[in-house]
Structures are given as structure tokens and as C-alpha cells.
Amino acid sequence: MIARGLGRSYGDPAQNAGGEVLAPLPGAIAEPAEDGTVEVSAGTSLHELMRFLLPRSRFLPVTPGTRYVTVGGALACDVHGKGHHRSGSFGDHVASFDLVLPDASLRTVTPDDGDLFWATVGGMGLTGILTSARLRTVAVESGYISATTQRLPDIDSLLAEMASSDDEFAYSVAWIDTEAGGRALGRSVLSRGDHATRAQLTGRAATEPLIVPGEPRLAVPFVPPVGLVTRATSRAFNELWFRKAPRFRSGEIQSIGAFFHPLDGVAHWNRLYGPHGVVQYQLVLPEDRDDVLRSLLAQLAGDRHPTFLAVLKRFGPGNQGWLSFPTAGWTLAVDLPVRPGLARLLDRFDEVVAAAGGRVYLAKDARLRPELLDAMYPAAARFRALRSDLDPHRRLQSDLGRRLAL
Secondary structure, eight states, X not given: OEEOOSSOOSSSTXXXXXXXXXXXXXXXXXXXXXXXXXXXXXXXXXXXXHHHHGGGTEEOSOOOSOSOSBHHHHHHTTOOOTTHHHHOOGGGGEEEEEEEOTTSOEEEEOGGGTHHHXXXXXXXXXXXXXXXXXXXXXXXXXXXXXXXXXXXXXXXXXXXXXXXXXXXXXXXXXXXXXXXXXXXXXXXXXEEEEEXXXXXXXXXXXXXXXXXXXXXXXXXXSOOSXXXXXXXXXXXXXXXXXXXXXXXXXXXXXXXXXXXXXXXXXXXXXXXXXXXXXXXXXXXXXXXXXXXXXXXXXXXXXXXXXXXXXXXXXXXXXXXXXXXXXXXXXXXXXEEEOOTTHHHHHHHHHHHHHHTTOEEOGGXXXXXXXXXXXXXXXXXXXXXXXXXXXXXXXXXXXXXXXXXXX
């Protein structure tokens, strides 16, 4: 069997052909303790948790690009957000978790437990079934972000700006126009921000400072017979998105949802890609291998595979998670509609990324070849050895675990 959260992984970590898949139980949250930690069931979504915490002037130190993931899934994938350069990833803020081991025993695990803790953080659910966790939270004055937006003409100016001043902001992310080539390669819109204080709020925001994220307002009702993401629509969208962004604007007040989770406002947005679906490819490269990043962007700009969404973030140092994705450097995530030739393109990318000392994100992967895993994740052999001790009968299995020989 394998445990499943809310199904937001792009790949196969919660799929299990020929086995059982455990759906999450309804969420449960305790009142925050005096030290700001909160005990929460593993089936609780980050959406539920934010709606609980914000009225109590608390927030999560790390939130990924969607809040519709469970605490258990966030921990098992060691998710990251726009603030990794300062706050690290989800596992860095876990005080403890309860884990049902393959032999059916229940253990409370803390960072002091060493191997089991760091094998489970980012371990894709293969060390045990998470039932609850105690998470650290941070104090906030509002449910808003004071955002700074900046339009940059090319990849060189973007990387220079992020490297020199990202640390001045709690959060930072850049949208990149992957259709632009030549001198405009990597032209982008950089968005950064900090939690807004009450003194920064005006109007309606000032009267309701601790506003909570709402439910999606729009939905894609069905899968169209052909995908709507084409080279023509992608080029038009990217041009419009770049041109409408301000050259520089600071102090704009945005809601938590608008800043962190814009796609959560449209339910089933993935249906726009049509019946063949979408692959999100996410990689991280060491900071001194920006030459490889430029090369990959140039290949995307010259390729026939369109994309609406490509984002770049700057990671700080990674944690001790054996299969945790973040490591210091540049991380690029690209949404690509499935079409002929995509597999060959991404296979080439895998080889280049591995040779450069980078890796791909297992939470978003459904196609990595197993022989590249150990080059990307040096602790993979330790992970297999621990699994053999914990689970000699392989009671915990997933399609991802079998595909990558974990």
C-alpha cells in the first residue's frame, strides 16, 4: 500500500498499480501551543490549516504553489515555496511526526531520531504512513503580502538581481517567458514580498486584516477534445503577461492567495491542456552552473513545445533529507503539454542536469530513468538500505518506488 494526500503531485508517488492506496482522513487541528507549534493530522490540507491559523495571527513558514495539499503529503515530498532562500523547506519546520511503520507499530519521530526523520522528510511515503505532525508556525499581523514587482529584459539581469537582493525579501519568484530567445532569452517578471503589517493596510484590507483564503471562484468544467495550450496561444499569452507587468512597483498589497497560490483560484485548470495532459518538469542546478540554465532555456525557446508557465526561484542550502529536492542554487519549473518528442527532450535535460550536479523533483516526476537517480540523489543507496531494514516484506510500495528502484 501507499498513502495518498490530495493528488496534487504531477507524477506517480501516490499511484500503486496492483496494490492499495489509502485516502486521507478528514483534517483535525489543535490550538497552537505557547511556543507557536500546532498539532495537526496528516490528512489536513494546508488550505484548512491556513484558514485556521490566520485568525490566530499565525502562518506557515513554508507554503508551496498550491495550498490544496495535505500536511502528510507536504512532509513526504518536503515541499518548498517562494521563501526557501530564507526559510528552507517544509521539513525544516517539523518538530515531530507520528509514523505507522511497515510492521504496524506507531512511533513519534523527532529530528533527534536522525536517520528515520530525515529519510521520511522527502521520502515519498515509503518509510511509513504519517498520521499527524507538530509544526512550527510564524506570527503575522495580516493575511496580506506587501509585494514588489519588477520587469527584467533577459536572464542575465534576472539572475544578477535575484543573487544581489533576494535576501532582502521573505519571498521571491520569477515568471520567465520561455518563448523568448536571442537577446530577450529569459526575459521575466520578478515578484517578491514580505508579510504586510497592519500599518501598511488601507481600505477594506485595514478593516479585515486577517482575511483567510477562499475557495476557487472559477473552474474549467470539462476536458476539451484538444489542448488549448498551443505555440500560438503560448506566445500570445507570454507577450501579454510580460508587457502588462510594471517596470517596477513596490508596496502593492496582495492577498495570501493571490501572491502564493494564483492557480488555486481556478479549479481543474489542468484540463486546459487537453486529454493528453501536462508534465511539469522541475530541476535545480548549483548556483555556479547558470550556464546550464541558460542552455536549457535556449533549448526551450527554440523547441516546438509551448508553455504558459515557467518559474524560477533561488534556493538556499538544503536540509538533511535523504531524498529532499532543494539544494543551494537555481530551480526552474516548466509546465509542458504532452505531445510527440517531449520524452526525448526531457531525457536529454535529465542527463545534462545530472552531469551538472543537479536533480529533478520527485514529487513532480513520472518519467526519470532509474540509473540517473543515484547521480542526482547521493543518499539514495542509504535510503534503500534503511527501507530494507524497516520494510523487508515491502508492505509499502508505489509506482514511483518501483520505477526508481527505491
